[in-house]
Amino acid sequence: MLFRILKNSFLKRPKAVLLIFLSITMGAAVATAFLGISGEISHKMALELRSYGANILLEPSAVEGGFLREEDLPKIKTVFWKYNITGFTPYLFSIAEFSAGGKKERGVVSGTWFAKQLEVPGEDSSIQGIKGIAPWWEVQGRWPEDAAEAIIGAALAKRLNVVAGGDVTTIVRGRSQQFRIVGVVTTGGYEEEQLFAPLVTVQSLLQLPGKVSRVLVSALTVPMDDFGKKDPATMSKDEYEKWYCTAYVTSVAKNVEEVMAGSRAKPIWQIASAEGALLKKLNSVMLLLTVLALGASATAVSTSLMASMAERSPEIALMKAVGADRFQISAIFVGETLLISMAGGVVGYLLGDQLAEVISRTVFSSTIVSPLWLFPTAIISALSVAIAGSVVPLRRALLIEPVRVLKG
Amino acid sequence: MSEHTIHTPILQLTDVRKEYGSDGITTEVLHGISLTMEQGEFTALIGPSGSGKSTLLNIIGLLEQPTGGSLLMQGRETGTMPEEELTRLRGKSIGFVFQFHHLIPAFTALENVMLPLMLEEGRLTPEQRERAVWLLTRVGLADRVDFKPGKLSGGQQQRVAIARALAVNPPLVLADEPTGNLDTAAADGIFKLLYEINRESGTTFLIVTHDPRLAKRCSRVVELVDGRVVS
Numbered sequence: 001m002l003f004r005i006l007k008n009s010f011l012k013r014p015k016a017v018l019l020i021f022l023s024i025t026m027g028a029a030v031a032t033a034f035l036g037i038s039g040e041i042s043h044k045m046a047l048e049l050r051s052y053g054a055n056i057l058l059e060p061s062a063v064e065g066g067f068l069r070e071e072d073l074p075k076i077k078t079v080f081w082k083y084n085i086t087g088f089t090p091y092l093f094s095i096a097e098f099s100a101g102g103k104k105e106r107g108v109v110s111g112t113w114f115a116k117q118l119e120v121p122g123e124d125s126s127i128q129g130i131k132g133i134a135p136w137w138e139v140q141g142r143w144p145e146d147a148a149e150a151i152i153g154a155a156l157a158k159r160l161n162v163v164a165g166g167d168v169t170t171i172v173r174g175r176s177q178q179f180r181i182v183g184v185v186t187t188g189g190y191e192e193e194q195l196f197a198p199l200v201t202v203q204s205l206l207q208l209p210g211k212v213s214r215v216l217v218s219a220l221t222v223p224m225d226d227f228g229k230k231d232p233a234t235m236s237k238d239e240y241e242k243w244y245c246t247a248y249v250t251s252v253a254k255n256v257e258e259v260m261a262g263s264r265a266k267p268i269w270q271i272a273s274a275e276g277a278l279l280k281k282l283n284s285v286m287l288l289l290t291v292l293a294l295g296a297s298a299t300a301v302s303t304s305l306m307a308s309m310a311e312r313s314p315e316i317a318l319m320k321a322v323g324a325d326r327f328q329i330s331a332i333f334v335g336e337t338l339l340i341s342m343a344g345g346v347v348g349y350l351l352g353d354q355l356a357e358v359i360s361r362t363v364f365s366s367t368i369v370s371p372l373w374l375f376p377t378a379i380i381s382a383l384s385v386a387i388a389g390s391v392v393p394l395r396r397a398l399l400i401e402p403v404r405v406l407k408g
Numbered sequence: 409m410s411e412h413t414i415h416t417p418i419l420q421l422t423d424v425r426k427e428y429g430s431d432g433i434t435t436e437v438l439h440g441i442s443l444t445m446e447q448g449e450f451t452a453l454i455g456p457s458g459s460g461k462s463t464l465l466n467i468i469g470l471l472e473q474p475t476g477g478s479l480l481m482q483g484r485e486t487g488t489m490p491e492e493e494l495t496r497l498r499g500k501s502i503g504f505v506f507q508f509h510h511l512i513p514a515f516t517a518l519e520n521v522m523l524p525l526m527l528e529e530g531r532l533t534p535e536q537r538e539r540a541v542w543l544l545t546r547v548g549l550a551d552r553v554d555f556k557p558g559k560l561s562g563g564q565q566q567r568v569a570i571a572r573a574l575a576v577n578p579p580l581v582l583a584d585e586p587t588g589n590l591d592t593a594a595a596d597g598i599f600k601l602l603y604e605i606n607r608e609s610g611t612t613f614l615i616v617t618h619d620p621r622l623a624k625r626c627s628r629v630v631e632l633v634d635g636r637v638v639s
């Protein structure tokens with residue numbers, strides 16, 4: 001019976017059906033597109049944010065005088081969260097006397113990797129170093145390429161009155177090393193008071209072969225939530241597992257700390273929390289937009305159902321008069337809308353998926369794989385829209401008094 | 409039915425009243441109607457416009473609740489029945505023919521007739537279909553089964569409505585000015601049809617009409633003036 005009546009309504013009220021179908025399709029399409037690209041947007045955004053600098057600092061755990069070992073560095077590429085680690089670079093510093101053209105100045109000499117080809121057995125080869133994790137550095141000249149080349153911070157360069165092409169002699173505890181300056185670096189920070197040279201050269205200058213005094217790590221992380229802020233030491237085994245398997249900056253830091261002997265990893269909170277806050281806001285905006293889109297389409301559904309209800313009120317009155325009970329009236333009314341919304345959900349999903357793909361191709365120039373949960377989510381969104389949009393019209397329909405409509 | 413059966417009247421109204429209005433300003437439209445109808449009667453309900461005929465018919469049809477008095481349907485008190493039971497009783501026991509036929513324009517004649525059957529059974533069976541076809545044949549529309557109401561004349565539409573009223577084979581059929589919008593010839597035809605069905609199947613009819621000529625052909629005439637039965 002239901003099917004028969006539904007079929008008739010469908011075929012004979014194409015305008016109302018089309019209107020409701022379109023509203024639901026649009027809602028489902030927008031929801032699908034938003035949810036489909038939101039993962040991608042977060043990911044892309046997080047990657048962009050990584051250019052604001054490293055978010056994890058590794059230091060020797062000993063209170064004073066300890067060092068990390070350079071030979072441990074490749075292990076960073078093998079940890080559980082290795083795919084989240086976008087780059088890292090070691091440093092070895094010391095206070096030094098710099099002299100150039102008769103001028104003498106104190107400053108910091110810093111040995112590091114600039115763009116080191118890193119081969120780790122079993123892993124893809126990668127390039128690690130300052131160039132990767134501090135893309136905002138501006139180098140006038142070029143980056144060092146051999147052991148006796150260096151770049152110099154702009155402030156120190158000014159004090160020493162050197163430019164690219166000049167030489168600077170660096171003296172640490174009586175040992176000296178001459179560097180050919182190939183670039184002057186502007187960073188806007190304390191780095192401008194330093195001279196950056198290849199790690200290996202500084203190690204030998206300081207007589208600390210194989211030693212590193214800190215490592216900066218740049219990692220993709222998820223925003224800290226209440227659970228992430230809990231102290232891992234107080235967690236149960238299951239909680240700890242969950243924490244460890246969520247890419248919080250703290251759990252990635254812990255992960256890296258475990259492979260670097262004698263190290264202590266600290267999140268760089270200015271960066272990590274600003275980034276987390278931004279991503280969280282972004283996610284809420286996406287969610288809000290999705291909810292708004294669905295709300296708008298529910299409103300549209302409600303409006304067209306109201307109109308179609310007004311048009312059908314004699315019919316509903318008549319069905320009541322010839323014995324249709326509340327349940328049957330509701331079933332006819334909601335059943336019809338739910339059927340339309342199923343179709344709307346499927347079509348909306350297909351459209352939204354395409355839309356998400358187009359957006360991610362044109363805006364992010366990347367292809368996305370739509371997550372498995374997206375289809376059920378689209379259908380459920382469509383059904384929710386249909387149900388939300390039906391509430392008011394259905395109540396009106398149930399309140400129709402046959403006598404009012406039918407009285408001769 | 410044997411003469412020894414203690415029979416119940418199909419309809420028994422005692423002092424039925426109906427007020428309309430709210431917030432203190434009420435007008436009584438029916439001032440205490442008492443009326444008994446026996447199974448198989450063919451009764452005309454006449455009276456001037458505004459005398460309360462439609463209101464009374466709707467109360468009998470369980471579409472409206474009286475504000476006073478009692479209404480027994482086949483011996484059962486309806487005043488205390490919950491909404492769903494009234495709906496069920498109405499669907500099963502009462503057929504309606506309205507002045508403006510009120511067919512569903514999107515349905516064919518056959519589907520309109522099957523509607524009460526579908527609502528009652530909750531599904532569609534071949535027997536229902538057969539019965540609907542038979543009813544349409546009976547009202548003279550065998551060749552119009554698949555026509556939509558828009559393609560039928562006023563008289564034909566009213567015949568579909570009559571077939572629909574008879575669909576669940578209810579003991580009582582209520583008709584509110586079924587010929588009010590028809591020309592004399594069509595009105596005569598409809599009236600004759602109702603009369604024949606009454607004869608054939610023993611269905612009780614209560615027919616509101618303006619037309620004294622038609623009322624005269626009924627076995628009983630109830631006249632309503634200003635909300636009171638005068639004869």
Ligand SMILES: Nc1ncnc2c1ncn2[C@@H]1O[C@H](COP(=O)(O)OP(=O)(O)O)[C@@H](O)[C@H]1O
Pocket residue numbers: 428429437455456457458459460461462463464
């Ligand atoms: N729903 C209603 N609300 C208020 N007054 C009504 C309502 N229905 C009918 N009436 C009034 O009741 C009286 C009888 O109406 P009705 O039963 O339609 O008379 P008839 O069918 O005999 O012409 C009229 O005065 C009409 O205005």
Ligand SMILES: [Mg+2]
Pocket residue numbers: 408461462463
């Ligand atoms: Mg009337």
